[in-house]
Amino acid sequence: MQPLSARRPRALPRDPAPSKWKYRYQRWMLTPGVRGLLRVGVPIALVGIIAVSWYSHDENRDMVAAKIADAKAAVQQRPEFMISEMDVIGVEEDLAASVANVLPMSFPVSSFELDLENMRKRVEALDGVRSARVRVGDAGKLIVDITQRAPVALWRDGDLLRLIDEEGVFAGFVETRSDRLDLPLIAGDGAQANIAEALALFRDAKPLQARMRGLVRMGERRWDIVLDRDQRILLPAEGAVAALDRVIVLHQARDLLDRDVAVVDMRNADRPTIRVNKEAAGALHRAGQTEADN
Numbered sequence: 001m002q003p004l005s006a007r008r009p010r011a012l013p014r015d016p017a018p019s020k021w022k023y024r025y026q027r028w029m030l031t032p033g034v035r036g037l038l039r040v041g042v043p044i045a046l047v048g049i050i051a052v053s054w055y056s057h058d059e060n061r062d063m064v065a066a067k068i069a070d071a072k073a074a075v076q077q078r079p080e081f082m083i084s085e086m087d088v089i090g091v092e093e094d095l096a097a098s099v100a101n102v103l104p105m106s107f108p109v110s111s112f113e114l115d116l117e118n119m120r121k122r123v124e125a126l127d128g129v130r131s132a133r134v135r136v137g138d139a140g141k142l143i144v145d146i147t148q149r150a151p152v153a154l155w156r157d158g159d160l161l162r163l164i165d166e167e168g169v170f171a172g173f174v175e176t177r178s179d180r181l182d183l184p185l186i187a188g189d190g191a192q193a194n195i196a197e198a199l200a201l202f203r204d205a206k207p208l209q210a211r212m213r214g215l216v217r218m219g220e221r222r223w224d225i226v227l228d229r230d231q232r233i234l235l236p237a238e239g240a241v242a243a244l245d246r247v248i249v250l251h252q253a254r255d256l257l258d259r260d261v262a263v264v265d266m267r268n269a270d271r272p273t274i275r276v277n278k279e280a281a282g283a284l285h286r287a288g289q290t291e292a293d294n
Contacts, residue, residue, distance in 0.1 A: 077110060081111050082108045082110060082111070082140055083107060083108060083109050083114070083136065083140055083141070083142050084107050084140040085140065085142070086100065086103065086107075086142040087141050087142070087143050088100065088144045089143065089144070089145050089146070090145055090146040090147060090148060091128075091129075091146045094172075095126070095128050095129070095146070095148065095172070098126055098128075099126065099129075099144055099146070102122050102125075102126065103119055103122065103144070108140070114136070116135065116136075119144075120132050120133065123144060123146065127149075127163075127170045127171060128149050128163070128170075128171045128172045129146055129147075129148065129149065130147045130148065130165075132145065132147070133146075149163075149165040149169060149172075150165055150171070151171045151172065151183060152164070152166045152183065153184050153185070153186055153195060153199070154174065154177070154184070154185045155186050155187070155191055156186070156187040156214075160173060161173060161174045161175070161177065161179075162192075163180070163183075164195060166195065166196070166199070168194075168195040184198070184212075184215070185213065186214060186215045186216070186217065187214060187215070187216045188218060188220075189217060189220050190220035191217040194217065197223070197240065197241075198215050198223065200241055201215060201225065201235075201241060201244060204241050204245065204248075205225065205244060207248050207251070208225075208227065208248065208251070211228045211229075211257070212225065212226070214226050221237045222234075222235055222236060222237040222240065222267070223235045225244070227257065230262065231257060231261060231263070232262070233247055233263075233264045234263060234264065234265045234267050236266060236267045236268075236269060243269065244266075246272070247266060259276075260276050261274055261275070262275050262276060262277040262278075263275040
């Protein structure tokens, strides 16, 4: 029997529990996010790397671009997307022709190739167009629906006769005054910018309407009313309508404008002035001389 000091120590039993780091690794691998990353993310990353590597070659990129273009053209050129004609509604024939000129197109054309917003802006830039709506309609039609400006006066701008609407915006041209005798005539610099006052004067001057030739803007600050027989009514810069009312009352009471009057000057409200024409002035002068001789 061996002494106690010479006996070999007994081996400790093996601990089946994992080490601390192995335990953490196992717990980490059981995390749902990590498991999803390994199951989905890694394959996607591998596919992405392969795709990027393949797409980095010029011939492959060109092939993909060609395929996309062919697919896009196949869809856009389908019969249901083709426009075969344009229909302009809400305007007169002359303005419809102008719309066709600013929207030149070769039919048939795919609706995908049309910039409807840009087309609308180009149509609204035309004289005579207040607003426009451009849309693709049924049966392969491009519909241009226009709200036309309604002219309320003619503005003589040098040698041109311009139609203007109630906002003073150009609405087209006419060749001669006789083309639109139904519209009042204005002239002078800044006349179109004061169309509201001009229309008020025309409405107020109805008793003189048969003799009115038009309104002239003087110095861009006041109006002259031009009548037949070369008569003029000079209105003030402020209170023009009230001054015209005074002239109409005088005319109705004393037939003022039926006399040999050349100018009725109402610019000074406190002292209206009347100037007679040359023949009447000469007759008065001769009558004065006769009385002096007697």
